[in-house]
Amino acid sequence: MSLPELAWQIVYGRAAWAIVLAALIVALWPRAWQLARARLAAIAACAALPQMLPGEASPAFWLGLVFQWPSALLVRLSALKLHCAWQGRPATKVMPAPLAALVALAGVALYLDAIGLLSQGFFYAGFGPRGAPLLALLLAVLCSAAIVRGHARPQAAAVLAALLLFAVLRLPTGNLWDTLLDPFLWAWALLSLAARFRHRSTRAASTTADAAQASPVVF
Incomplete structure (x- = not known):
């Protein structure tokens, strides 16, 4: 298990909270x-x-005590939102469905494991000398392929940047899961999925109502 220097964690934490x-x-x-x-x-x-x-x-001192540090993925996605605003482009507040689903599922597994309902040691595996680097490498390859093929490039690049920060500096904590997930990112993913489900339900109901109005009434 390789942990980053405390001084680097403090610098990261302050910059990360500022961006978020x-x-x-x-x-x-x-x-x-x-x-x-x-x-x-x-x-x-x-x-x-x-x-x-x-x-x-x-404020970063107290935020760090309560929430630790934001994940590198949340920081990169936050920076992406700021970049869109700087370029004068509206950015959607809803996370893309594939990324939201992956973050939500990972969060459910980790939090159920943390409270003892699964007890598989998923979080501590993020410190592992073999499993965590192999998973990071697999994710990096998948993100690189997505970027090359033009699939969700901004989000794939955000995940790849987070993985590179973990690989090079072991930030923010030396645990792979802390690089890719935090409570704020998980909540954002859940709210995004809920918003998309609500939008689809409303759209389906509207389509059904329109079809009913357009259908001829036969007596």
Whole structure:
């Protein structure tokens, strides 16, 4: 088991929380992609500067105590949202269905294991010297293939970047699962799946109603 230096974890944690909080503000801001770049930069600065305060004065200190560090995947996806806003392009708040399904399933397995309902040691396997690197390599190959074929390139690139950070610096904690999953990312995935299910249900109901209205009534 190889763990990153504590100093690197602190630097990562502060930068990660700054990016995630800035992306959250932008996501909640109405029509953020229409804001001037100066305002977007001001939002990013307001999210980042408090994290740089020393010790307990930094919000990142307390966020780290409660939530640990954001996963590298969440940070990369948050940076992607900020980039879309910076380019003046609206970014969907819903996670793509395949990625949301994978994150949701992984989260369910890990959290059930953590509370003892499965007791398979899934989380601790993320520290493993063989299984974790092999899984990371497999995911990296799959993401590279998706990028080459043009399938969900932004999301595949985000996963690949998270895996590279894990492989090179072992951030954020040295555990593969902490690189790819955290409570915020899991909640985002679940909400995205719920939103997509609701949208499909509403669309199906609307289609059924339209078909009923269009059908001729025979007496």
